[in-house]
Amino acid sequence: MKNSIKLIIYAYPPGSIGLDPNNLGESTFIIVPLAMKEYYINYNQDKVIYDQYFNYNSIISIIQQLLSMYIVSEFIVLSEPDIEFGGLLNDYYGMDKAAQGLTNATLYRNKYYMRSLLKDKVNQPDFYLVKNKKMIYEIFEKKEDRMVLKPLSKDSAQGIKFIENKDEIEYMEMEEEAYLLEQVVEYKTMFTTDGICKGPDIVEFFVHQYDEPILETFQKSKRHITRTRDLYLEERIQKTLFENTVTILKTFNKCDEVFPFHMEWFLKGDSVIFCEAACRFGGKIGSLIQEAYDFNIFDKYWSIKLNKKDASPICFREIRKPNKIALNYCAYKKNGVLRFIPDFKDCGLKLKVEINQAYVASSNIQESSFEVNKTCDSESDYTCLIKRLDNLSASFIYEQ
Template sequence: MKYFIYKYSPKTIGLTPQDNLKVIVPRSKVEEYLKLGFNKISIIHLKNLTFYSLISFFRTEQKLELIEEIFTLDESLMSDIGLLSSIFTSGIKGTESKLFFKDKYYMRSILNGIVKQPRIFEEWDITQLPKQGIIKPRRSEAGKGVFIYNTKDALQKDLRFLTKDTDQVLIEELVDYEVMLSCDGIVSNGKLIYAFVHEYIGKITEISEKNINIKRTASYYWKNPKVINAIIQNSQKVVDYLGDKNDTYPIHFEWFYSEKKNELIFCEGACRFGGARIPFLIEDAFGLNILSKYWEVKFNKNIENKKVFFPKNIASSFLAFNDGKKQLINFNTELIKLKEYSQYTKIGTISEPKNNSSDIKFLIRFTSIDEEEFTENIKKIKQEIFHIHSPI
């Protein structure tokens, strides 16, 4: 029996009932699985999806079932699931891989000399640290707990970073780049068999200032395909050194790209689908349902080993984050041709400023036939955001 552990809605990952599969979920999600056609016997709900609770469950379950595999698509659970797999399964080699993808210090250490990446600093002597840097927890996600400093004086004044347990955080130099890109796809048996490249509009460090995040089909498909090929090839190198060669899993690898130097620098990676609706952007632009394809490959059905697709349009998502302002009315969904509009905060209330990249006010998904239409669509969206908010 295979066990899939997930605390979020199954709708976001395209999961459907499968033979020889049980899902372990919070009680609040049981009804969603039933509506998707799962029978009650295949749904296990636990009060807490913690390592303590899960190990107790599997110790009982192994007396009743042969545990073939334990897996998840929840980044926050990767380390625990890797350890559980090591304890309760045989023939699956994934413990180290899951830990390496989760822990940024291990990730940086293993990839040292394999792909270009930011320099890390292990000595917390302020005289030896870079003038500008970024401090991040080793095992957090969605930008939680990240601190960027632009002067050593700023770092020295913020004593919470200089006095905390430095074993739990990582300090890196700030990278000089113009564009951030991501490689999103599926790995099976150590090979990147599906790969798609997306582009962030603006630097990732500017999101907290502007409170918006725009992701789109990478412009390099049209203006410089060599960059696309380089990202896919370098992503395969990351898989070679960090990945489990006996498993099937999605990837979301982020890369800094300097056009001036024609240089790719690895930011970080995860064994999950990218946020900001990236799986749906893939379908909008390339015509492939990557969620369904993942489950097909995972369960050995109709596997197609295609690596590079060419987009038919520019698929984009526009995320507006909580910014402390009051949204007066809904976004005008007739403004542009939308694929999706999702509102996450109540109209007329003041949203708390965001703490990480999951604190979203609303999300817009749309397509554009070319760069001109994309630029015009973004302009209209930004004007509408100014219109629907109070000045304070």
């Protein structure tokens, strides 16, 4: 009789999902790109399968070889571009009926499906499915609002275009077959809700926020900050975020799927407005949770996922409270040849640029000159720290 295994498929270093060597037990395998081998040297090499090509065709070939020896109960895929592929694998090859299938994965990827199923359940901006410029013109004839055009299933802010007025439509490039067109929300703060779910239930829940609207950072501050939510954030807002997150999980999750979630919300006045949701860990937020809450969300997830440890649901009154503020600061690159880098040996920064190299100004939050994780005990300490980091970033000299 064949033994049952779980198969992780992941394109990036294991640290980004908190996967430790001891997580790969006797019944767990992982497929990774050959280019990632240096990150997996300390893992049980009998459980790591290196794929030179790491495309869906080559991955399926490996899966078919494994199926001749094992039963694969579940495929675990946490890289956002591959979420739907993981759902397909679970539907087609997987034996665990509670594993995330293609329908569920698609709801967390396709922005139009996502918004459509949540209509009248959470606050949302007006939205439309558009396939050409004529459709956009017709909407602008009825509405003069500022709009944003989003590819249906791309990651993060990739491919997003803002449309200030209908005169801009003629010169706009449309590379996708279809887009989501939605009304721009002029918001004060963007929150994220992050945690672990089991089906419609929340197992762990945390609130974080961005220091300022992401797209404004490219014109104004030239940096992006993700941080623990304000230590004095009103309980009313926290509760609304929790309840709305539950609404989304109940709408999308029809089995006992266990996965991390990352959702984004606008705060406009007193209203919480839904932006989008994903079934993955949220960027640097996993490490921020560890630092601010003294809690390892990665260990909790993998213990549930691979070892079937307790996954009891929690209510709002049971959510964890932060002990401090944890933050990730990313300074953007600027146009020109980098001629001077300040001394920051004692700051714990991760430098991502080199002296005398030419750079183009950052166009997304992944393109940074340096980044650093820090903690603060108070909001006043946080304000002082950001001023110091802003001054450090401003001292990088680029020559046009």
